[in-house]
Amino acid sequence: MPTFYQYDPEFRNITSSAAPSDADAYRLILQQVGGPFIETDDPLPNHLDLCGVGSDYRIVEMADLPESCRLPHQTLDTATTVPEMPDLPEGGVVTPAPGTPIGSGTTYIDVRAPMHKRWQFSITVYTAEDAKNELIAYAANKRWELMQLGADWRGHKVSTDDTSQARMTSAIVATTIIPDWSTIWQFPIDGTSAPITKAELIEIAMAAQAYVNALFVAFEGIRVKIQAGEIAANDQVDAAFAAALAPSA
Incomplete structure (x- = not known):
């Protein structure tokens, strides 16, 4: 019995999985919903959160973002801005966008790119x-x-x-x-x-x-x-x- 995997077409990460007893009925439901999915009997190469759907529509382990994009949690004593990510892979997105002012408190920054593992870090400004x-x-x-x-x-x-x-x-x-x-x-x-x-x-x-x-x-x-x-x-x-x-x- 195949396992069904729905995925994000932009970043190619898997969003949900299911192994229903009635594969034909479940396939029809997914087709009616309209979101992209694949079905396969192949085992996952790693944890679901670390896998994505490749261009050949096979499940593969996603790559790490470049080290320059995997910044650690930081605590600063002055206001700053979201840093630039010069090595961000093509199609990558940083939220909030680089250059966004960061004031007092904690700001969580999300770094994503197609077929790359998601990275999140925080910048805390305590003046x-x-x-x-x-x-x-x-x-x-x-x-x-x-x-x-x-x-x-x-x-x-x-x-x-x-x-x-x-x-x-x-x-x-x-x-x-x-x-x-x-x-x-x-x-x-x-x-x-x-x-x-x-x-x-x-x-x-x-x-x-x-x-x-x-x-x-x-x-x-x-x-x-x-x-x-x-x-x-x-x-x-x-x-x-x-x-x-x-x-x-």
């Missing part, structure tokens, strides 16, 4: 500016993490996440409507609660606001130092936040 932006993103996340730790108020830890701050705002609005307002305030970070008055609520809200504001002020100072090259590592970001939040002597 000093990318490193700074990555560190700023780390600092922003560190600010968020610290915000979840809460502010200190009379031996309690006041939640300072976005939801808790919204609840404080809502409660303060209620105090303007209810003169003798009071409640039992929950401190979920340390698992405690305490009765509070309107004045104490304002103290809590101000403690939370002062802590959050200190974090944003610290972040801005850190961001400026990162841009200036004065902070260049995660542990320096951590140290800068710790120094900014340390109690005054």
Whole structure:
């Protein structure tokens, strides 16, 4: 029973194979579809991905591209362009095309030529500016993490996440409507609660606001130092936040 191989007419590489039990019916389907195919009982000379259909319509192992076209993965610190491939065999295609600008990030480059094994490599551009932006993103996340730790108020830890701050705002609005307002305030970070008055609520809200504001002020100072090259590592970001939040002597 023959095996059927469909192939790409431009690059001659095999795209699929099948060994159906009903060869006549399968052949008719392929003919109706209209794509090029061959059928043969010959064994593959190598893995399917490395084989192609020659001009004599026999399956052969495809040749390697010239070494100058088989570039390795690269990491650069400046923007560049897709390199030229001067030894690319006739009919070869490079995608993206040679000369295409390559900026920050990873660009995958595909090199193909008829009856040659496909080659793919990447060029990663990671600039000093990318490193700074990555560190700023780390600092922003560190600010968020610290915000979840809460502010200190009379031996309690006041939640300072976005939801808790919204609840404080809502409660303060209620105090303007209810003169003798009071409640039992929950401190979920340390698992405690305490009765509070309107004045104490304002103290809590101000403690939370002062802590959050200190974090944003610290972040801005850190961001400026990162841009200036004065902070260049995660542990320096951590140290800068710790120094900014340390109690005054």
